[in-house]
Amino acid sequence: METNRKKKLISQVNIFRSVIILLAISIVASILSPSFLSANNFFNVIRQITVAGIIGCGMTFVILTGGIDLSVGSILGLASVLSAGTLAATGNTLLAILVAIGVGLLCGMVNGVLVARYEIPPFIATLGMMTLLRGCVLVYTKGSPISIKEDSYKIIGKGSIIGIPIPIIILVVVYVIGHYILTQTTFGRSVYAIGGNREAARLSGISTKTSEWAVYAINGLLCGVAAVILTARLGSAQSTSGQGIEMDAIAAVILGGTSLSGGTGFVLPTVIGAMIMGIIDNILTLMNVNPHATNIVKGIVILIAVLVDKKVKDLSAKAEE
Amino acid sequence: MGQDLVLQLESIVKVFPGVRALDGVRLDVIPGEIHALCGENGAGKSTLMKIISGAQSYTSGKMLVEGEEVVFHSTKDAEQKGIAMIYQEFNLVSDLTVAENIYLGRWPKSNFGKVDWDKMYKDAQEDLEKLGLKFSSRTKVKNLSVAECQMVEIAKCLTIGAKVIIMDEPTAALTDEEIRVLFEIIEDLKEQGIAILYISHRMDEIFEISDRLTVFRDGKYIATKNIEDTNYDDVVSMMVGQSITDLYPEREYKQKDIALQVKNLTSRTVNNLSFDLHQGEILGIAGLLGSGNIELAKVLSGALPMKEGEVYINGNLTDCSTPIKASRGGIGFVTDDRKQEGLVLVRDVKENVSLSSLRSLSKGIRLDKKLEMERVNKQVDQLNIKISNVQQEVKNLSGGNQQKVVFAKVLETNPDILILAEPTRGVDVGAKAEIYSIMNELTNEGKSIIIITSDLPELIGMSDRIITMKDGEIVMTAMKVDTDEEEILAYASGGVE
Numbered sequence: 162m163e164t165n166r167k168k169k170l171i172s173q174v175n176i177f178r179s180v181i182i183l184l185a186i187s188i189v190a191s192i193l194s195p196s197f198l199s200a201n202n203f204f205n206v207i208r209q210i211t212v213a214g215i216i217g218c219g220m221t222f223v224i225l226t227g228g229i230d231l232s233v234g235s236i237l238g239l240a241s242v243l244s245a246g247t248l249a250a251t252g253n254t255l256l257a258i259l260v261a262i263g264v265g266l267l268c269g270m271v272n273g274v275l276v277a278r279y280e281i282p283p284f285i286a287t288l289g290m291m292t293l294l295r296g297c298v299l300v301y302t303k304g305s306p307i308s309i310k311e312d313s314y315k316i317i318g319k320g321s322i323i324g325i326p327i328p329i330i331i332l333v334v335v336y337v338i339g340h341y342i343l344t345q346t347t348f349g350r351s352v353y354a355i356g357g358n359r360e361a362a363r364l365s366g367i368s369t370k371t372s373e374w375a376v377y378a379i380n381g382l383l384c385g386v387a388a389v390i391l392t393a394r395l396g397s398a399q400s401t402s403g404q405g406i407e408m409d410a411i412a413a414v415i416l417g418g419t420s421l422s423g424g425t426g427f428v429l430p431t432v433i434g435a436m437i438m439g440i441i442d443n444i445l446t447l448m449n450v451n452p453h454a455t456n457i458v459k460g461i462v463i464l465i466a467v468l469v470d471k472k473v474k475d476l477s478a479k480a481e482e
Numbered sequence: 483m484g485q486d487l488v489l490q491l492e493s494i495v496k497v498f499p500g501v502r503a504l505d506g507v508r509l510d511v512i513p514g515e516i517h518a519l520c521g522e523n524g525a526g527k528s529t530l531m532k533i534i535s536g537a538q539s540y541t542s543g544k545m546l547v548e549g550e551e552v553v554f555h556s557t558k559d560a561e562q563k564g565i566a567m568i569y570q571e572f573n574l575v576s577d578l579t580v581a582e583n584i585y586l587g588r589w590p591k592s593n594f595g596k597v598d599w600d601k602m603y604k605d606a607q608e609d610l611e612k613l614g615l616k617f618s619s620r621t622k623v624k625n626l627s628v629a630e631c632q633m634v635e636i637a638k639c640l641t642i643g644a645k646v647i648i649m650d651e652p653t654a655a656l657t658d659e660e661i662r663v664l665f666e667i668i669e670d671l672k673e674q675g676i677a678i679l680y681i682s683h684r685m686d687e688i689f690e691i692s693d694r695l696t697v698f699r700d701g702k703y704i705a706t707k708n709i710e711d712t713n714y715d716d717v718v719s720m721m722v723g724q725s726i727t728d729l730y731p732e733r734e735y736k737q738k739d740i741a742l743q744v745k746n747l748t749s750r751t752v753n754n755l756s757f758d759l760h761q762g763e764i765l766g767i768a769g770l771l772g773s774g775n776i777e778l779a780k781v782l783s784g785a786l787p788m789k790e791g792e793v794y795i796n797g798n799l800t801d802c803s804t805p806i807k808a809s810r811g812g813i814g815f816v817t818d819d820r821k822q823e824g825l826v827l828v829r830d831v832k833e834n835v836s837l838s839s840l841r842s843l844s845k846g847i848r849l850d851k852k853l854e855m856e857r858v859n860k861q862v863d864q865l866n867i868k869i870s871n872v873q874q875e876v877k878n879l880s881g882g883n884q885q886k887v888v889f890a891k892v893l894e895t896n897p898d899i900l901i902l903a904e905p906t907r908g909v910d911v912g913a914k915a916e917i918y919s920i921m922n923e924l925t926n927e928g929k930s931i932i933i934i935t936s937d938l939p940e941l942i943g944m945s946d947r948i949i950t951m952k953d954g955e956i957v958m959t960a961m962k963v964d965t966d967e968e969e970i971l972a973y974a975s976g977g978v979e
Contacts, residue, residue: 346847347840354837357826364785364815364823365838365891366806424828 179433190444210439211328217413219380227423228283235294237403240264240388245307245398262385269381273374308397318393339428356423494543501880518688521698535567536560564645576624581606629660648679730943731922741930747791753954766945774954783815784808814897818904824888827877839894861890882913
C-alpha cells in the first residue's frame with residue numbers, strides 16, 4: 162500500500178512538475194519584487210514569451226519524434242526580413258504576413274526532407290540550415306534593419322482585442338490547435354510512436370517519413386507566425402532577429418517535461434516552461450540585475466530542472482521495482 | 483564443501499514488474515566442469531546469467547564466489563572476481579583490431595601513461611596462439627568470421643583471468659567444423675580448471691560435452707544431475723513439466739483452398755522460393771539461424787525488400803513492398819523481436835494495440851477515441867491480457883502480456899494471413915498455452931497462419947504442415963504426422979542431401 166501511494170505521488174509530481182516550478186518561481190519573484198504581481202506585468206511577461214512559446218510548440222512536436230531543430234532562429238530571421246521587405250516594396254500587409262508564414266513553412270519543409278527523406282541526423286541537418294539561412298538573412302539585408310511603417314502590420318504585435326494583447330491570443334490559438342493535433346488525431350499518435358520506437362511504428366504501417374517531414378514543416382510554419390509577431394512588435398526586422406531563440410524554445414520544451422529522447426510529453430506544459438523562462442527574465446529586469454547575467458540564472462534553472470527530472474525518474478523506476 | 487565450489491548461488495529471487503522471473507533458484511559450479519543450463523524460453527536462464535555476470539541485480543538471495551559472498555554492481559565487478567560472459571551477440575567493437583578488443587579498457591601502459599601498443603599486439607598474438615588461432619592480432623574485428631569473433635571473446639575472458647566463463651548459445655551461428663574447434667577449446671579450458679556455464683537449445687551438444695546439468699522451469703530450480711545419471715527424455719520432461727501433452731490444442735485440419743501463394747520469391751538471403759498456404763492451415767517454417775526463414779516473414783510483411791517474385795492472396799496478385807501495403811493486402815506480422823520492432827515501450831497498452839489500425843479508427847483526421855476504447859477493451863478481454871487498465875505503460879508488462887499486446891495490434895488489422903515469428907519467445911508457459919489456443923481459434927475462423935519458430939516441439943505441436951529451410955531454400959516439405967524433430971533438424975543442419 163505504502164509503495165503504491167508513493168508511486169502515485171511520484172507520478173503526480175511528474176505530471177505537474179512544470180506547474181510546481183512555475184509556482185515556486187512566481188512566489189520567489191513576488192517576494193523579491195512587489196510589482197511582479199500586477200496585471201500589467203503579467204501581460205508583459207506573457208507578451209515577452211509569445212515568440213519563444215509559439216516556436217516551443219512546434220519544437221515539442223519535433224522533440225517528441227526524437228528530433229531537434231536548431232534552425233528555428235534563422236527561419237524566424239529570414240521570414241522576418243522577407244516579410245518586412247515585401248511590406249516595404251508593396252505596402253500590402255496581408256501579402257507580407259503570407260510571405261512570412263510561407264517562408265517559414267518552406268524552410269521547415271526543407272528541414273523535413275533533409276531529415277525524413279535523406280535521413281541526415283536532425284542535429285546536423287538543422288545546424289546546416291541554421292547557418293545557411295542566417296547567411297541568406299545577412300545577404301538580403303546587408304546587415305541593416307528594415308523598418309515597418311504600416312500600422313496595420315504593427316497592430317499584430319502591439320494591439321489588443323477586448324483588452325487582451327493580440328500576440329497572446331495567437332499564442333493561445335496555436336497551443337489549442339497544437340494540443341488538439343497531438344492528442345486527438347492519428348497524426349499525433351504517429352508522432353508519439355515514431356519517437357517511442359521508429360521501427361515498430363514503421364512496421365505497424367505508420368507513414369513514418371511523411372509524419373516526420375510534417376513535424377518539421379509545422380515547426381517552420383510556426384516560426385513564420387512567430388516572425389510576424391516579433392517584427393510587428395519591434396516595428397522593424399533585424400538581421401539578428403531570432404538569434405539564440407532555439408535555446409529558449411528547447412529549454413521551454415525540456416522544462417515542460419518532454420523527454421529529449423522522444424515518445425513522451427505534451428504540448429501544453431511547454432508554454433509553462435516558456436513562462437518560467439519569461440518570469441526569470443522579468444524578475445531580473447525588475448530588480449535591475451545586469452542583463453548579461455540573466456543567462457547565468459537561466460542556465461542554472463535549466464540544469465536544476467533536468468537534475469530533478471532525473472531524480473524523479475530514478476525514484477519512480479525504483480518504485481516500479 | 484563451500485570451499486570447493488567456484489560459484490554458488492542460493493535462493494536467488496528476481497522480481498520484474500508483474501512477473502517473478504526467478505523464484506528461489508540455486509546453482510553450484512565446480513572448478514573445471516562444463517555445466518549446462520537447461521530450460522525452455524522464459525525458464526529464467528538468461529536472467530540468471532545476467533545476474534551471475536553482474537549485468538542485473540537480484541531481489542534477494544546469496545551469491546558466493548570461492549566461498550566468499552559477493553554482490554556485483556556491474557559486469558566489471560564480476561570480471562574482477564573471475565566471472566565473464568560471452569553473449570550470443572558479441573560485445574566487440576568492430577572497427578578496432580583484435581588486440582584492441584582483447585585489452586579494451588586494460589591497455590598495457592608504458593612511461594607517462596602512454597599505451598604500449600607493441601606490447602599489446604605481442605601479448606594479444608600470444609593469447610591467440612594459446613588458443614591455436616592463426617590470424618593476426620592486428621586484424622580488424624569486422625573482417626573476422628562469427629567463429630573467429632567468438633575466439634576473440636574467449637581470448638579476452640582468459641586475459642582477465644576468468645575462472646567461470648558463461649557461454650550463451652555459442653554454437654548457434656557456427657558450422658559443424660567450427661563447432662568441433664570450439665569444443666576442443668572448451669575441453670582445453672576445462673583442463674586449465676576453468677568452469678564453463680553452457681547454455682544451448684541443442685540437446686545433443688549438451689550431452690556431448692557437459693559434465694553436469696541444471697534444469698530450470700518457470701523461474702524455478704528443478705534439479706542438478708551428472709550427465710551419466712540422466713538422459714534426453716528425462717531432461718526434456720524436467721524442462722517442460724507434466725503439462726506437455728495439453729500445451730498444444732487438438733487440431734482438426736482438412737486441406738482447403740489456397741489462401742496465400744508465393745511464387746519464386748527472392749530476397750537478400752531467400753532464393754527463388756515457392757510455396758502455398760491453405761485456408762485454416764498452420765504452416766510451420768523451420769530453419770536454423772541464417773536459413774532465411776525469419777527474413778522470408780519480413781519480406782512477406784513488407785519489412786524487408788523483395789528482389790523478385792509474386793505473392794497471391796486468395797488468388798489476387800498482392801503488392802507487399804511496404805508494411806502498409808502488406809497489411810492492406812491482408813497480411814499480419816507478429817515480429818520475433820517485440821521490444822525493437824513490435825512495441826512502443828514508453829506508450830500505453832491502448833496506443834500500442836490501435837497503432838496499426840489508426841486509419842479505421844479515424845473520421846477525417848480526428849481519432850474516434852470512444853471507438854478505440856471499445857475495440858481495445860474487446861481485444862484485451864478476448865486475448866486475456868492481464869492489466870489493471872489500458873493506460874498502463876507496455877514496458878512494465880510481463881513478456882507474455884507484451885506478446886499478447888503485439889497480437890492484439892496485428893489482429894486489429896483483421897488479417898487473413900498471420901505470420902508469427904517466434905510467437906512465444908520469452909513468454910511463460912501459461913501465456914504460451916493461451917497463445918496456442920488463440921492460434922487454434924483463429925484458424926477455426928478461417929484465417930491462415932505461418933509460424934516460424936526455433937522451438938521444435940512448438941513447431942511440431944502447432945503446425946499442420948512443415949517446411950524446412952536451409953540457406954534460403956526449401957529442403958523439405960512434410961505433413962506434421964509424417965515427420966519428427968530429428969528429421970527436421972537433420973534437414974535444417976544439412977545432414978541430409
